[in-house]
Amino acid sequence: MEEAEVERLIVEARESMEAAANYQRELQHRLKGLSQARTQIKESAAQTRETLRQHFQDMRNGVTKMLEERLAVLLQQVEAIELQNIKPLDDCQKVLEHGISTAQDLLREGAVAVSGKPGTDHQTLCNFTNKALHIQLDSLPEVPSLIEVPCLSAQLDDSLLSVARDQISSHGTVASRPPVQIEELTERPGGILVKWCKVDDDFVVQDYRLQYRRHNSGHFEDAYVGHECEFIVLQIDPNVDYQFRVCARGDGRQEWSPWSVPQMGHTCLIPHEWSPGLEGYSLSSRRNIALRNDSPCQSVLYSKSATYFPGQTLTFRVETTGQPDKRDSIGVCVEKDNGCDSMQRDKAVCISPGGAVFVNGKEMTNQLPPVSPGSTITFDMALVSLGPSNNNEGPHHKRRVTISSGTREVVFDWLLEQSCDALYFGCSFIHPSWKVLVF
Structure with a gap:
């Protein structure tokens, strides 16, 4: 009895140790997550600070440059007005100075002429008088009054600071998390x-x-x-x-x-690819786009391998369209059949450009919208059941299929007589210009 009790206690102890180890691992995992959260806050805060400093430094430099450029323009305007209006005054000053100089010379000559000093005679007085008459001493140049000449000033609107203050005070925001x-x-x-x-x-x-x-x-x-x-x-x-x-x-x-x-x-799923080498179809470099060319072709273009699994979504996007044909089709199948010119056959489900849905070669009553450039067609499948058939022919494998196009979808059960892990996809077009992307 003691041995059994000891064994039970050992088992409980081991379970407690395992629980403690799991608890420790979980705490360490959460501690790591907490450290990552702390790092995110610290690094994002540091980056935000640097972004704010750089932004406002750029703003400061930009505003300073704009103010300096505006100041230079205004100073140039002052200089231009000053030079333009000083020149007539300079010209008038030269005329006045010349007149003053002439008058001074005339005064000196007149003083000599009327001084009565020896050597002055009647002829000297006559010459002086004639000279004075020719100078036109009664003609004075016009001098503009102060109200007629510019008086420069600067008109500055102090409200700019108020507007700038309002804009700057609300410029930029800091968010604790992105929107x-x-x-x-x-x-x-x-x-x-x-x-x-x-x-x-x-x-x-x-x-x-x-x-x-x-x-x-x-x-x-x-x-x-x-x-x-x-x-x-x-x-x-x-x-x-x-x-x-x-x-x-x-x-x-x-x-x-x-x-x-x-x-x-990341994805572990290999990309869907069309099978290369079929005359009548040209493929893109990644082989996910197929273009029906002008070459004759009486076969379906299949996928390179069976890459469509239940539970996934298979999507076709029709990039461009050509002349439709009743045999045209896009869909999935259990196996390749290179002898067929359409997916409208047994062990396949497909949609035609007109929107008709075919299951094992038979057209369904429900239809989808007609295909047009840019149309997207999606296939979704899920395994429903695995059980014996009613006619003792062996087990049937049923899949719930949903085909969507535009805003409509068709849902039905697809019965297969054999198990199939993955499906091929394919398309067939009789006339050129059809281009289909698969993903």
């Missing part, structure tokens, strides 16, 4: 679905801006600018970490808000 944050990162084949949300109810959003980059590599690049709150970033390499951030622009404003806290994401 928008990334909410969810979902891996997609060759891409990542980024969802974000507004966390400041008082912030009226005009546009969102999403950027991404490889982790700690290079600069952020714009991925999306618009009104939506989610976007699929394509051309993401599998098993590589990427950073994402988002900001917003307020209604009626030009500047963007502060960036959200960067979030890390």
